[in-house]
Amino acid sequence: EADIYQTPRYLVIGTGKKITLECSQTMGHDKMYWYQQDPGMELHLIHYSYGVNSTEKGDLSSESTVSRIRTEHFPLTLESARPSHTSQYLCASSLTLPGNEKLFFGSGTQLSVL
Amino acid sequence: EDQVTQSPEALRLQEGESSSLNCSYTVSGLRGLFWYRQDPGKGPEFLFTLYSAGEEKEKERLKATLTKKESFLHITAPKPEDSATYLCAVQEFKMAGGGADGLTFGKGTHLIIQP
Numbered sequence: 001e002a003d004i005y006q007t008p009r010y011l012v013i014g015t016g017k018k019i020t021l022e023c024s025q026t027m028g029h030d031k032m033y034w035y036q037q038d039p040g041m042e043l044h045l046i047h048y049s050y051g052v053n054s055t056e057k058g059d060l061s062s063e064s065t066v067s068r069i070r071t072e073h074f075p076l077t078l079e080s081a082r083p084s085h086t087s088q089y090l091c092a093s094s095l096t097l098p099g100n101e102k103l104f105f106g107s108g109t110q111l112s113v114l
Numbered sequence: 115e116d117q118v119t120q121s122p123e124a125l126r127l128q129e130g131e132s133s134s135l136n137c138s139y140t141v142s143g144l145r146g147l148f149w150y151r152q153d154p155g156k157g158p159e160f161l162f163t164l165y166s167a168g169e170e171k172e173k174e175r176l177k178a179t180l181t182k183k184e185s186f187l188h189i190t191a192p193k194p195e196d197s198a199t200y201l202c203a204v205q206e207f208k209m210a211g212g213g214a215d216g217l218t219f220g221k222g223t224h225l226i227i228q229p
Contacts, residue, residue, distance in 0.1 A: 048216055
């Protein structure tokens with residue numbers, strides 16, 4: 001059973017607001033990821049981290065930023081939300097073990113920017 | 115560039131009617147192929163990982179197979195609770211500094227099982 005938690009589950013916010021999406025995992029996984037998913041579309045990697053103080057941008061350009069100060073915590077921040085940021089954001093984690101790279105996902109945050 | 119194509123986009127079956135979902139992929143070096151199930155409003159739930167051509171894995175009514183170019187998810191005698199979107203994803207071998215080793219996903223197959 002995967003123990004990865006995202007809050008909030010749903011967020012409706014006005015344009016220009018600063019928001020932080022929270023993601024925590026209790027499995028001690030070193031790798032963590034943020035994916036963005038629009039309805040009927042594939043998941044796109046926007047950020048990833050291989051450990052504390054390590055963050056990189058993913059394949060899909062994003063105006064968000066991330067931090068990894070603790071192993072278990074990987075928050076995503078939007079400094080100024082816009083309607084184009086409306087999407088589902090999924091956090092995931094995995095262990096760096098050969099043959100065991102499966103990702104565990106949280107339930108996601110559905111963000112709506114008005 | 116990696117590509118993952120799933121077909122069909124949507125599939126409606128009667129309860130008990132077996133079928134297969136397809137995932138074709140193009141990567142320079144396959145590290146693993148993953149199948150996930152996603153229910154509406156939730157994150158993907160892991161089903162299988164396949165690593166080499168000829169490998170097969172089973173779980174309840176699901177069986178995943180892998181060739182050098184595609185993977186199939188076979189659903190035998192499905193039930194309404196098998197209704198979900200099934201996602202295929204690949205992970206590519208990358209050199210150090212070659213970027214993220216996260217998964218590249220297909221758009222999924224939306225499966226509906228009618229009672």
